[in-house]
Amino acid sequence: MYNETILIVEDDLQIQNFIGYTLEEAGYFVIKTAKGxxxxxxxxxxxxxxxxxDMGLPDFDGIEVLHQVREWSQMPVIIVSARDQDQExxxxxxxxxxxxxxxxxxxxxxxxxxxxxxxHYYRMAGNxxxxxxxxxxxxxxxxxxxxxxxxxxxxLTKLEYDLLALFMENQGKVLTxxxxxxxxxxxxxxxxxxxxxxxxxxxxxxxxxxxxxxxYIKTEIGIGYRMTEG
Amino acid sequence: xxxxxxxxxxxxxxxxxLLAATLIGYGFEALHVQETNIVLIYVLAxxxxxxxxxxxxxxxxxxxxxxxxxxxxxxxxxxxxxVYDSDYFLTFLCMTAVAVFSAALTLQAKKxxxxxxxxxxxxxQEQYRANLxxxxxxxxxxxxxxxxGTSEQIMDMSVENDPRRALxxxxxxxADWLHSxxxxxxxxxxxxxxxxxxxxxxxALEEIIGSAVSQIxxxxxxxxxxxxxxxxxxxxxxxxxxxxxxFVNLLDNAVKHTPQDGEIEILVNEKDDKKVEILVEDRGExxxxxxxxxxFELFYTxxxxxxxxxxxxxxxxxxxxxxxxAHNGTIEAxxxxxxxxxxxRITLPVL
Numbered sequence: 001m002y003n004e005t006i007l008i009v010e011d012d013l014q015i016q017n018f019i020g021y022t023l024e025e026a027g028y029f030v031i032k033t034a035k036g037x038x039x040x041x042x043x044x045x046x047x048x049x050x051x052x053x054d055m056g057l058p059d060f061d062g063i064e065v066l067h068q069v070r071e072w073s074q075m076p077v078i079i080v081s082a083r084d085q086d087q088e089x090x091x092x093x094x095x096x097x098x099x100x101x102x103x104x105x106x107x108x109x110x111x112x113x114x115x116x117x118x119x120h121y122y123r124m125a126g127n128x129x130x131x132x133x134x135x136x137x138x139x140x141x142x143x144x145x146x147x148x149x150x151x152x153x154x155x156l157t158k159l160e161y162d163l164l165a166l167f168m169e170n171q172g173k174v175l176t177x178x179x180x181x182x183x184x185x186x187x188x189x190x191x192x193x194x195x196x197x198x199x200x201x202x203x204x205x206x207x208x209x210x211x212x213x214x215x216y217i218k219t220e221i222g223i224g225y226r227m228t229e230g
Numbered sequence: 231x232x233x234x235x236x237x238x239x240x241x242x243x244x245x246x247x248l249l250a251a252t253l254i255g256y257g258f259e260a261l262h263v264q265e266t267n268i269v270l271i272y273v274l275a276x277x278x279x280x281x282x283x284x285x286x287x288x289x290x291x292x293x294x295x296x297x298x299x300x301x302x303x304x305x306x307x308x309x310x311x312x313v314y315d316s317d318y319f320l321t322f323l324c325m326t327a328v329a330v331f332s333a334a335l336t337l338q339a340k341k342x343x344x345x346x347x348x349x350x351x352x353x354x355q356e357q358y359r360a361n362l363x364x365x366x367x368x369x370x371x372x373x374x375x376x377x378x379g380t381s382e383q384i385m386d387m388s389v390e391n392d393p394r395r396a397l398x399x400x401x402x403x404x405a406d407w408l409h410s411x412x413x414x415x416x417x418x419x420x421x422x423x424x425x426x427x428x429x430x431x432x433x434a435l436e437e438i439i440g441s442a443v444s445q446i447x448x449x450x451x452x453x454x455x456x457x458x459x460x461x462x463x464x465x466x467x468x469x470x471x472x473x474x475x476x477f478v479n480l481l482d483n484a485v486k487h488t489p490q491d492g493e494i495e496i497l498v499n500e501k502d503d504k505k506v507e508i509l510v511e512d513r514g515e516x517x518x519x520x521x522x523x524x525x526f527e528l529f530y531t532x533x534x535x536x537x538x539x540x541x542x543x544x545x546x547x548x549x550x551x552x553x554x555x556a557h558n559g560t561i562e563a564x565x566x567x568x569x570x571x572x573x574x575r576i577t578l579p580v581l
Contacts, residue, residue, distance in 0.1 A: 012372045012373075012375075012376065014373065014376030014377075014379075014380065015372065015375055015376050015379065017380075018376060018379035018380050018383060019379070021383060022379075022383065056368065082367065082368060082371055086471070103371055103372070103375045104371065104374060104375035104378045104379065104409060105375075105379075106378075106379070106382055107379065107382055107383060107386065193431075194431070194432045194465075197432075197433070197434045197437065197465075198434075198463060198465075200434075200437075201434055201436065201463045202463075204436075205461070210457060210459075211436045211440070211459060212436045212439050212440040212443060212457040212459050212496075213440060213443060213444070213455075213457055214440060218440075218441075218444060219437040219440055219441050220441075221437065221438070221441045221470050221471055221474055222470055222471050
């Protein structure tokens with residue numbers, strides 16, 4: 001089994017220790033740093049497979065680290081931040097971060113997110129161009145433009161279909177309002193999150209048993225949506 | 231200071247300044263300085279009076295008195311209010327007008343300067359406050375995260391009946407409690423600010439409730455919350471995160487007071503008058519009658535000594551009320567009619 005190397009960028013030493021220990025216990029190799037500049041250097045010099053990045057670093061912003069690393073690497077990056085920093089989270093996700101964790105988080109949650117991000121990364125690398133996308137009971141047939149839940153066909157509008165396809169291709173990943181609108185409407189996507197919410201409400205009424213307890217597409221409040229994996 | 235005392239002080243100041251202007255005028259006359267300069271000295275005195283008294287009325291009175299004094303002391307015949315040269319009437323008119331007008335302008339400039347100063351101080355204070363909150367929240371949350379993570383680690387490392395596991399669990403639970411305290415205090419500080427920094431936009435009610443429910447179910451495995459919404463899509467103006475926190479607070483309470491298999495539910499009903507009613511119901515012991523009128527008061531804790539429920543410090547519901555009211559809604563607490571349990575009823579305007 002291949003053990004991934006994870007770069008931890010975190011300025012609080014106790015949290016750095018706790019995360020490092022959790023990951024080592026789980027079988028990953030760990031590299032740690034508290035500085036942004038050092039993080040960029042390590043990401044390039046060491047065989048790093050993914051990065052955990054704290055947004056509030058002493059020397060320069062986490063967002064700057066992400067920006068520099070994304071210039072040459074598509075490695076999964078999970079943002080770690082405080083609760084009231086929605087703006088920074090959205091900015092980081094739009095810049096190509098894969099997921100975010102809000103402090104305080106548990107070891108279990110951390111490991112689950114890391115596995116999710118790595119799985120998503122490998123699937124993407126393996127050229128996820130399958131014709132039929134599956135999530136539990138849900139099947140989306142790209143050739144025939146049809147969606148099934150179990151045996152039953154679900155009739156979607158063109159936009160609802162595109163929206164669902166986007167989530168089926170990005171299972172497990174947080175998609176921000178901005179990135180969804182961009183994928184649906186192209187370059188001039190604007191920022192009509194209100195219309196997106198209404199579209200999502202329509203899709204949920206067709207997919208979910210209870211719209212306030214969705215099984216497939218969950219709301220990430222203030223950020224966007226995420227399709228959970230089966 | 232009483233108004234009367236203040237006005238007599240203003241009167242004295244006015245008379246002194248006019249007297250000073252007259253004396254300087256005599257000095258000018260003795261030195262054979264042009265008469266116009268004496269007029270200017272009086273206008274200057276009027277300006278100073280307006281500035282000092284901060285009143286247009288006193289400024290105007292001073293302008294008339296100044297003109298009269300100039301007439302009385304310096305125009306032929308002196309020590310009378312009559313003049314030989316009728317050209318002086320024009321001088322008096324202009325002098326009064328200039329003095330009154332300058333007084334008005336002075337006052338306006340003064341008011342504007344004070345306003346600018348106040349505004350700048352206010353922004354500075356807000357900035358300071360925001361920075362302070364930010365750093366406090368960072369400085370409190372970060373070590374709590376360390377404590378929670380590390381104690382959780384120790385729990386996971388020790389076997390089921392190891393006493394260290396129980397001790398680590400205690401540490402974890404205390405840290406978790408402290409953490410929710412910090413979050414609520416921060417929320418309260420932000421809300422009590424008056425000029426609440428909440429940013430409302432059109433939001434889907436089902437998403438706000440849904441995210442609160444999923445957070446509670448994640449944190450309390452073993453509890454299932456029954457949510458019943460109407461089929462229609464309900465939009466409200468809200469700060470989504472703040473409003474979701476209200477439901478988290480209410481559900482958290484419900485979970486604390488309800489045994490594992492007891493029902494906890496959220497019911498949403500549309501009302502005719504562009505309002506939506508949201509009920510959060512549990513099957514706990516309900517709210518003691520003595521507590522009912524006070525549950526939303528800040529720092530109010532129950533008079534009943536519950537057995538195994540950790541007492542709150544009376545923040546969650548107080549914060550919830552502030553948030554709901556900032557959304558032009560209402561919140562009330564009551565007990566269930568169909569058996570034991572509490573009901574929290576929130577109404578909010580819909581779009």
